[in-house]
Amino acid sequence: MTSPIKPWIFTATCPSLLGTVDVVTRYMAASGHYVDEIHSFDDREAKRFFIRIEFTPQSDDFSPEKFAEEFASRAEQFQMEWELTEPNHRPRVAIMVSKYDHCLNDLLYRHRTGQLNIEVPVIISNHPDLEPLAKWHDIPYYHLPITAETKPQQEADVIKLLEQYDIDLVVLARYMQVLSPDLCRYLDGKAINIHHSLLPGFKGAKPYHQAWEKGVKMVGATAHYVNNDLDEGPIITQGIQQVDHAHYPEDLVAKGQDIERVTLFNAVRYHVQKRVFLSGSRTVVFSN
Amino acid sequence: MTSPIKPWIFTATCPSLLGTVDVVTRYMAASGHYVDEIHSFDDREAKRFFIRIEFTPQSDDFSPEKFAEEFASRAEQFQMEWELTEPNHRPRVAIMVSKYDHCLNDLLYRHRTGQLNIEVPVIISNHPDLEPLAKWHDIPYYHLPITAETKPQQEADVIKLLEQYDIDLVVLARYMQVLSPDLCRYLDGKAINIHHSLLPGFKGAKPYHQAWEKGVKMVGATAHYVNNDLDEGPIITQGIQQVDHAHYPEDLVAKGQDIERVTLFNAVRYHVQKRVFLSGSRTVVFSN
Amino acid sequence: MTSPIKPWIFTATCPSLLGTVDVVTRYMAASGHYVDEIHSFDDREAKRFFIRIEFTPQSDDFSPEKFAEEFASRAEQFQMEWELTEPNHRPRVAIMVSKYDHCLNDLLYRHRTGQLNIEVPVIISNHPDLEPLAKWHDIPYYHLPITAETKPQQEADVIKLLEQYDIDLVVLARYMQVLSPDLCRYLDGKAINIHHSLLPGFKGAKPYHQAWEKGVKMVGATAHYVNNDLDEGPIITQGIQQVDHAHYPEDLVAKGQDIERVTLFNAVRYHVQKRVFLSGSRTVVFSN
Amino acid sequence: MTSPIKPWIFTATCPSLLGTVDVVTRYMAASGHYVDEIHSFDDREAKRFFIRIEFTPQSDDFSPEKFAEEFASRAEQFQMEWELTEPNHRPRVAIMVSKYDHCLNDLLYRHRTGQLNIEVPVIISNHPDLEPLAKWHDIPYYHLPITAETKPQQEADVIKLLEQYDIDLVVLARYMQVLSPDLCRYLDGKAINIHHSLLPGFKGAKPYHQAWEKGVKMVGATAHYVNNDLDEGPIITQGIQQVDHAHYPEDLVAKGQDIERVTLFNAVRYHVQKRVFLSGSRTVVFSN
Incomplete structure (x- = not known):
């Protein structure tokens, strides 16, 4: 049967x-x-x-x-x-990055090897650094630099690209920019972001340095939908890594990156497999 | 609604x-x-x-x-x-033990505090050691010693107790005895056992000592239904603990006990909540 | 050798x-x-x-x-x-509790079975509820109720007990009271506390309910030394449990308790084995 | 200071x-x-x-x-x-692969981004499939096919390459070949292998299929030094992933690959940082 x-x-x-x-x-x-x-x-x-x-x-x-x-x-x-x-549905995913490539590399690897059933028609960045990685995967790479003055124009250009490439989902793979309320609204429920998430939570600049000051014994990551509250959108999944006193702030960053990339991959996979539902400020995730 | x-x-x-x-x-x-x-x-x-x-x-x-x-x-x-x-169903569980009390203590604590919706009308052991713990919980404790000669009679006595107390589920909480094929058949699908489960698997006597010889970096536990192949029945759940070179065999045993008790509790909980289905040599577990 | x-x-x-x-x-x-x-x-x-x-x-x-x-x-x-x-050093530990017994039960079990090399000469509580558990372990239990008015006197009584019993370490095993600055100072570096620690951190009343509102996918616990900032003292160790959308606030509490008791046990064990050093607001922990 | x-x-x-x-x-x-x-x-x-x-x-x-x-x-x-x-020591590592690229991709990423302080002067494979990946990283790739008849010659060619490139460490990143006793002896203590390691352990062909038959709830991986007993050399580190009944054999393979690559990376990192010591059939690992 x-x-x-x-x-x-x-x-x-x-x-x-x-x-x-x-x-x-x-x-x-x-x-x-x-x-x-x-x-x-x-x-x-x-x-x-x-x-x-x-x-x-x-x-x-x-x-x-x-x-x-x-x-x-x-x-x-x-x-x-x-x-x-449909069974072989491959949503069209735009990946937005800055200079860090740990998440991008992982997503492209999963994409290339079929672990992630997606198309990646475009990669967008405010820096030129990751273009070679995009090239090797034959994916168009758009370098859209951003400053306080050019932000409205840059975001308009981003939206234009998303529409031009008929994008279903945006993945902020360490894009490192605070999106404007307008762009947040545009992406509401259609974009997944990854951010560090430490115990206890640290906001503001240099979160890993703050965490080190407190002597945390774990670092974590949270993948969530973008909504108007940038880092507080509905959580899809979270991951954690153990650390100890011998981990200085730069070591926490490295450990954090490892858990960021796995956590982001899982969130994208759940989304693509239609396992995630929005329920107000929360999500229902039929994970596997 | x-x-x-x-x-x-x-x-x-x-x-x-x-x-x-x-x-x-x-x-x-x-x-x-x-x-x-x-x-x-x-x-x-x-x-x-x-x-x-x-x-x-x-x-x-x-x-x-x-x-x-x-x-x-x-x-x-x-x-x-x-x-x-029914909503407040509390299956009648007989717990069988030997001398180790880590699993028994954990199950009785969960029982007493309502984390585990069960009745525990009887505890059966081949040793007298754990009677005080049973007494404090006001649970009848039967000491049925066993030798090679008395095994058939002892197992008959066990079955009599299980029937007298109208038992729904037997939990072998480190009972440490090899059950006869007859008793296995009687308990088929109605008894949960816990055993060490190391990487790679070690059979026979002193498994933790064997594991130490191999320098394992993890010890584990497997909770499974009893069938005619005592330690190979359908797996319900498994747990794991990290160890290192500073763990001598006796330390592996201690770490193993911690993961054994959690793993056994989870298996019993899943069973009691009707989350486990037998499917030949495997199980389907709708865990939460 | x-x-x-x-x-x-x-x-x-x-x-x-x-x-x-x-x-x-x-x-x-x-x-x-x-x-x-x-x-x-x-x-x-x-x-x-x-x-x-x-x-x-x-x-x-x-x-x-x-x-x-x-x-x-x-x-x-x-x-x-x-x-x-010395090799068989058993520090004298006072355990302070309120009504929740998950941490107390675990510590006493570890104590009774020799997993934790401590003396427990006294248990102190602001409620009478856990006296039977203390009794079964033959440990004196002092019920010192507390109100806003009696707080100074009650804390003075606590200190008197700690001195009378010649206590080396105080473990706040879900004591649920905000200690006065004076008592904090008295206990500085000599008391271990356990508190929920969620991703992201939630302060204030009903933390698990707040966490549920945010749809967290993990709950955690932090064991730390008491200092003048009650829940922010130097972290000794942290633990984590996965949860999902089917966990309502009361389920988060239950999951949280499981990780609280393991995390507190580990912290006490590290302290007792002299593996923890204070270094300003942080700790150095030579764990094993 | x-x-x-x-x-x-x-x-x-x-x-x-x-x-x-x-x-x-x-x-x-x-x-x-x-x-x-x-x-x-x-x-x-x-x-x-x-x-x-x-x-x-x-x-x-x-x-x-x-x-x-x-x-x-x-x-x-x-x-x-x-x-x-010396502080910036970068051992010369030869990576040997077959057709699976999950481990190779991860090691090269870590190498490229400086998470792994190694030189990778050569990649050797019995298949041509992974050459493009090597090329992108500008690493010479040798395709040395192997059959039962050509095995002695192929292994001699491998050894010649290892000497030509002055190799300090060989990483068998899913090389999928049974090495001859001679090559094992040559590599003794100088090669790290990764293999699946399930609960309970499954030997022989199609291990993930065997594991599925048993209904395992976890899959794992073990990284170890090569010695004359190919898959039983001294263990460096082990990793684990949870699975459930909805994971068919091909899903277990995918989950297994995720844990294989992390586990192999950790083993190589520990080795490169001189954290691993051989002690007979075991290892001492001062991990961090």
């Missing part, structure tokens, strides 16, 4: 109401779609329902248009926002 | 067939049972379907008998084995 | 100067003390030297008095603060 | 004898070498002493030749094998 063919992914969210699961699964069964895996969760505080289904159509004439046509009226009854993702 | 009332748990497994999810969720919706959470998984190798649902009945006259009556014929069509577990 | 006899521990700290190691190791060799293990570290920022040596005297007439007499003048040249700890 | 200049590293091992530490530290002090960090360990089973010191010469006329001349006779008394490593 099951097959090695990669499944389609159906995701949906709506207010918590009796019958939310049934309206989906009944349609799947009636249409002869084989359900390989379900995760559903009902957030009893937010009073919101989330579901992710992997399914394999059994008939040859399956089409997403037909699915949409048949399912739309059912979804409407529940104010359900839903999405259908 | 949702409520702080703890939900009922529905679990089921059957061969992979179109409509397995629908038969369940359709009944839930039709009966007005609110679905709080679903995990389903279809093992494409074993061609078997597994589902776990937490749901909250919305009507006052809900009864498991009525559920069974109405659902039975639907289940039959799919050769579905299913189970309904 | 080495022996299964547990070694003596020598610890020292002094300003960074040429010859700090030599003054110690030369004396060890000249006195016929066999050195089993050395850790030394020179903090190049604080310009301070730290050393911990495990050694086994080879002669029968070894005495700490003789060691002191011979070594004192050598230490003086380097303004070296040093300490000699 | 200390300085941001990277320190020299002194490492030594000899039988356990009174005075082993003193002979080293006394010379350091007498010569005016500032000791930044010491780790020593006395293996009471192997009766062997190990020491690693980071030190900063204070005089301008320091030379390793002078050190050797002055220290040699002292070392001789203790049958001490010792080594002096």
